[in-house]
Amino acid sequence: MVRERPGTGGATARVPTRDVVLAAVRLFTDHGFEATTMDDVAAAGGVSRRSLFRRFGTKEDILFAEHDELFAEVSRHLETAPGTPLDAVFSAARLVLDGYLRDPEVTVPRYRLVRVHPRLRDREVAMTARYQSAFSRYLAARGGGGAPEERSLAAGAAAAALIAAHNHVLRGWLRDPGQEPARVWERYDAAMAFVRRAVGPMLHADGEAPARERVVVAVYPADLGRDELVRRLAAAVDEAGPRG
Amino acid sequence: MVRERPGTGGATARVPTRDVVLAAVRLFTDHGFEATTMDDVAAAGGVSRRSLFRRFGTKEDILFAEHDELFAEVSRHLETAPGTPLDAVFSAARLVLDGYLRDPEVTVPRYRLVRVHPRLRDREVAMTARYQSAFSRYLAARGGGGAPEERSLAAGAAAAALIAAHNHVLRGWLRDPGQEPARVWERYDAAMAFVRRAVGPMLHADGEAPARERVVVAVYPADLGRDELVRRLAAAVDEAGPRG
DNA sequence: CCCTCGTGTGGCATTTAGTGTCAGAGTAGA
DNA sequence: TCTACTCTGACACTAAATGCCACACGAGGG
Numbered sequence: 331m332v333r334e335r336p337g338t339g340g341a342t343a344r345v346p347t348r349d350v351v352l353a354a355v356r357l358f359t360d361h362g363f364e365a366t367t368m369d370d371v372a373a374a375g376g377v378s379r380r381s382l383f384r385r386f387g388t389k390e391d392i393l394f395a396e397h398d399e400l401f402a403e404v405s406r407h408l409e410t411a412p413g414t415p416l417d418a419v420f421s422a423a424r425l426v427l428d429g430y431l432r433d434p435e436v437t438v439p440r441y442r443l444v445r446v447h448p449r450l451r452d453r454e455v456a457m458t459a460r461y462q463s464a465f466s467r468y469l470a471a472r473g474g475g476g477a478p479e480e481r482s483l484a485a486g487a488a489a490a491a492l493i494a495a496h497n498h499v500l501r502g503w504l505r506d507p508g509q510e511p512a513r514v515w516e517r518y519d520a521a522m523a524f525v526r527r528a529v530g531p532m533l534h535a536d537g538e539a540p541a542r543e544r545v546v547v548a549v550y551p552a553d554l555g556r557d558e559l560v561r562r563l564a565a566a567v568d569e570a571g572p573r574g
Numbered sequence: 575m576v577r578e579r580p581g582t583g584g585a586t587a588r589v590p591t592r593d594v595v596l597a598a599v600r601l602f603t604d605h606g607f608e609a610t611t612m613d614d615v616a617a618a619g620g621v622s623r624r625s626l627f628r629r630f631g632t633k634e635d636i637l638f639a640e641h642d643e644l645f646a647e648v649s650r651h652l653e654t655a656p657g658t659p660l661d662a663v664f665s666a667a668r669l670v671l672d673g674y675l676r677d678p679e680v681t682v683p684r685y686r687l688v689r690v691h692p693r694l695r696d697r698e699v700a701m702t703a704r705y706q707s708a709f710s711r712y713l714a715a716r717g718g719g720g721a722p723e724e725r726s727l728a729a730g731a732a733a734a735a736l737i738a739a740h741n742h743v744l745r746g747w748l749r750d751p752g753q754e755p756a757r758v759w760e761r762y763d764a765a766m767a768f769v770r771r772a773v774g775p776m777l778h779a780d781g782e783a784p785a786r787e788r789v790v791v792a793v794y795p796a797d798l799g800r801d802e803l804v805r806r807l808a809a810a811v812d813e814a815g816p817r818g
Numbered sequence: 819c820c821c822t823c824g825t826g827t828g829g830c831a832t833t834t835a836g837t838g839t840c841a842g843a844g845t846a847g848a
Numbered sequence: 849t850c851t852a853c854t855c856t857g858a859c860a861c862t863a864a865a866t867g868c869c870a871c872a873c874g875a876g877g878g
Contacts, residue, residue: 367834378857383836452700459699466738483765486742487735487772494710494734498727521727528731528776532768611863622828627865 347385347395350375354392355439363389363447390453393440397457400429404461408468415472416533419465419489420522423496426461427518430500434507441504458493465489469533488529495521591629591639594619598636599683607633607691634697637684641701644673648705652712659716660777663709663733664766667740670705671762674744678751685748702737709733713777732773739765 353374357366368389372379386392404422411418430437444450469485476484499518503509597618601610612633616623630636648666655662674681688694713729720728743762747753 368836369834380837380858381856384856387836389835452696455700455703456696458703462738480768483739483742483768486738487769490734490738491731494706494730495727498730517723524724524727524776525731528772532772612865613863624829624866625827628827631865633864 346376350377350382350385351392351395351436355436358393358443359439363443363450390450393436393443393450394453394457396433396436397429400426401457401460401464403429405464408464415469416488416526416529419468419492420526422465423461423492423522424518427496427500427514431503431511431514438504438507441501458497462489462493465492484532488532491529492522492525495525590620594621594626594629595636595639595680599680602637602687603683607687607694634694637680637687637694638697638701640677640680641673644670645701645704645708647673649708652708659713660732660770660773663712663736664770666709667705667736667766668762671740671744671758675747675755675758682748682751685745702741706733706737709736728776732776735773736766736769739769 350371354366354371357370357374368379368382371389371392372382375382382392386395404425407425408418408422411421413421444454466482466486466489469488470482496518499514499521502517503514594615598610598615601614601618605614612623612626615633615636616626619626626636630639648669651669652662652666655665657665688698710726710730710733713732714726740762743758743765746761747758
């Protein structure tokens with residue numbers, strides 16, 4: 331690396347995080363994660379080695395920087411989410427999948443790197459655990475009745491099942507990122523419905539009426555097309571007036 | 575460190591793994607994980623720095639060496655366990671807890687270190703993920719009927735819930751290792767019974783009643799957003815299987 | 819008994835991740 | 849314009865991790 335003006339300490343022009351991440355992803359993919367030094371990344375990203383460490387901490391953190399932002403976003407969402415605690419957690423998980431789908435340029439090559447390098451895999455798993463822990467604590471704090479002991483146990487198991495289902499669908503997409511997002515969301519909704527069935531009973535160990543509820547009962551011909559059916563249900567919901 | 579005979583490369587006397595681990599745990603606990611260098615560990619363990627790296631790979635691996643052995647033991651157990659796949663996984667998980675309880679000299683101080691150092695925490699989480707992955711694959715491969723897609727989803731969620739419950743009880747003991755093992759096992763059995771109730775139905779997603787008409791019944795919080803409600807209804811429709 | 823071969827170990831050199839420190843450059847505000 | 853604050857780059861340094869070579873020991877054959 332050739333420095334034009336030794337002794338020139340620039341300022342103001344902040345480290346372009348996104349550019350650095352993309353450059354790093356490219357280098358890691360092309361030459362391998364281990365073989366790529368921080369000097370290489372710094373040169374490719376147009377910043378100094380020192381600034382690189384200041385911004386990202388470690389070499390692995392470069393890959394997961396945007397994931398950290400996503401986690402922060404999800405955490406914020408949890409604080410202000412409407413509905414029951416379970417609803418909040420489900421919609422938060424949806425946000426995570428959306429975060430992945432929105433940024434395939436980083437998430438897809440990262441997944442391929444993660445599959446190869448145990449160290450990176452551990453890092454990825456740790457991220458997953460962070461979500462799980464956050465969801466678990468959220469549910470335990472606001473969850474239904476029952477003894478505190480059983481409540482936190484149920485919250486932990488529910489969060490774990492939810493995250494597992496989420497990751498199941500997510501990995502399906504990461505392995506084949508070419509498929510239609512609509513189909514991914516379809517599978518995701520099905521997986522979430524599955525988890526909801528299993529998790530629901532866990533959190534209502536005893537009779538605890540969770541606020542006000544409404545009921546939709548729809549009877550329809552067995553051969554009605556899926557899209558048409560969904561459309562009718564949506565119309566019925568809208569006719570029923572505002573919720574709350 | 576004073577070397578008596580420079581140039582003396584010993585042999586034969588294999589590195590006493592257990593002694594080194596205990597010495598390392600002590601050093602990490604007394605002076606901190608970061609502050610303890612591999613030279614320190616080597617000196618305390620009575621081996622050379624080079625041999626230390628050969629045996630354990632990294633500094634963190636020293637702490638988790640025995641955990642790796644436990645994982646190998648559990649894996650072997652899975653291969654030869656009697657009973658249903660679910661039974662096998664439950665007994666395997668029991669083996670894990672027993673492994674912790676049997677070796678408090680290492681597992682307890684390690685837990686305290688893990689709580690403080692994010693890096694070690696990630697490593698611990700990765701171990702948990704390895705169990706979860708092994709259990710999930712085991713269940714998916716030998717699990718009950720249903721479509722392969724749903725089967726692996728159910729296996730993943732079940733394994734996750736099981737591991738979460740296991741870790742819930744395990745952490746309870748690690749935080750207060752003085753309590754009676756009998757009481758720990760009591761709590762563990764209760765937690766496992768809880769998980770079994772929730773997980774059992776997940777793995778037996780069978781009977782689909784063929785009817786001319788089908789009914790959707792949705793119960794939802796009154797303040798749930800319109801989009802989320804519609805999404806759930808659509809998911810419920812998809813989940814109900816093909817129409818016609 | 820000696821020699822040889824294989825295996826495990828120690829010492830040394832080297833690379834590189836990661837940190838502390840200081841100097842310079844730019845920006846905002848008085 | 850001068851000053852205070854912030855961000856960046858350069859340099860030095862620690863320590864983890866790896867490659868390489870030399871040496872010690874045990875086993876086996878002559």
